[in-house]
Amino acid sequence: xxxxxxxxxxxxxxxxxxxxxxxxxxxxxxxxxxxxxxxxxxxxxxxxxxxxxxxxxxxxxxxxxxxxxxxxxxxxxxxxxxxxxxxxxxxxxxxxxxxxxxxxxxxxxxxxxxxxxxxxxxxxxxxxxxxxxxxxxxxxxxxxxxxxxxxxxxxxxxxxxxxxxxxxxxxxxxxxxxxxxxxxxxxxxx
Numbered sequence: 001x002x003x004x005x006x007x008x009x010x011x012x013x014x015x016x017x018x019x020x021x022x023x024x025x026x027x028x029x030x031x032x033x034x035x036x037x038x039x040x041x042x043x044x045x046x047x048x049x050x051x052x053x054x055x056x057x058x059x060x061x062x063x064x065x066x067x068x069x070x071x072x073x074x075x076x077x078x079x080x081x082x083x084x085x086x087x088x089x090x091x092x093x094x095x096x097x098x099x100x101x102x103x104x105x106x107x108x109x110x111x112x113x114x115x116x117x118x119x120x121x122x123x124x125x126x127x128x129x130x131x132x133x134x135x136x137x138x139x140x141x142x143x144x145x146x147x148x149x150x151x152x153x154x155x156x157x158x159x160x161x162x163x164x165x166x167x168x169x170x171x172x173x174x175x176x177x178x179x180x181x182x183x184x185x186x187x188x189x190x
Contacts, residue, residue: 001031001032001033001062001064002032002033002064002065002066002067002180003032003033003034003035003061003062003064003065003066003067004024004027004032004033004034004035004066004067004068004069004180005035005036005057005058005061005066005067005068005069005092006020006023006024006034006035006036006068006069007037007039007054007068007069007070007071007074007077007078008020008036008038008039008042008071008072008074009071009072009073009074009075009099010042010043010045010072010073010109010111010112010115011042011043012042012071012072012165013038013042014036014038015166017166017171018165018166018170018171019164019170019171019172019173019176019190020036020069020071021036022171022172022173023069023173023176023177023180024036026177027177027180030181033061033062035057035060035061037053037057039053039074040053043111044111045073045111045112045115046114047077047080047114047115050074050077051077051080051081051084051086054077054078054081054086054087055081055086058087058091058092065093065094066091066092066093066094066126067092067093067094067095067096067180067183068092068094068095068096068126069095069096069098069176069180070095070096070097070098071098071099071164071165072098072099072100072101072138072163072165073101073106073112073115075097075098075099075100076100076101076106076115076116076117077115078095078097079097079100079117079118079122080115080118082122082123082124082125083118083120083122084118087125088125089125089126090125091125091126092125092126093126093127094126094127094128094129094183095124095125095126095127095128095129096128096129096130096131096176096179096187097128097129097130097131097147097153098130098131098132098164098176099131099132099133099136099138099139099143099163099164099165100117100130100132100139100143100146100147101136101138101139102117102138102139102140102141102146103116103117103146104140104141105137105138105139105140117146117147122151124151124153127183128153128154129153129154129155129156129179129183129187130143130144130147130148130153130154130155130156131155131156131157131158131164131187132144132155132156132157132158132161132164133157133158133159133160133161133162133163133164133168134157134158134159134160134161135159135160135161135162136161136162136163136164137162137163138163142157143155143157144157156186156187156188158187158188158189159189160189161189161190169190170190171190172190173190174190175187175188175189175190
């Protein structure tokens with residue numbers, strides 16, 4: 001059995017139509033352990049509080065393969081957790097960072113300004129992949145340029161996928177389910 005930790009982003013209150021909710025339901029139906037917490041104060045998050053919640057969730061995951069999927073601000077949360085030593089080797093076997101927002105966007109929003117990507121050198125634990133839209137308004141510089149290449153993360157860019165959220169039409173997303181079941185599966189459009 002694989003344990004999955006699904007982390008939402010800023011202003012996300014886990015709507016049933018979102019691909020993360022859809023994914024959690026599918027993985028549970030297949031018999032996997034799924035943790036999909038509502039992080040505190042999603043509209044005005046506190047980085048330290050979210051780091052504490054991430055640490056708690058990781059501690060509570062059962063032994064076995066552990067897979068983390070982090071969307072938007074939670075992708076930045078993951079990078080902060082690595083930079084601060086909250087996440088260590090063995091905490092995750094595979095990680096998927098989905099549509100992380102760039103610093104140029106994050107700093108314009110006081111509610112999430114402290115989530116601006118860390119500038120420290122990072123050694124990411126586990127096999128990490130990045131997926132983003134080529135037209136993500138939250139990362140106008142491009143995810144490969146801002147995150148993929150500098151951090152050495154294999155990156156898949158999906159044409160026309162926006163922020164990979166409900167506004168971009170990402171309710172069901174079969175490719176992310178396939179990736180969960182087989183880490184080598186390509187991450188393609190919905």
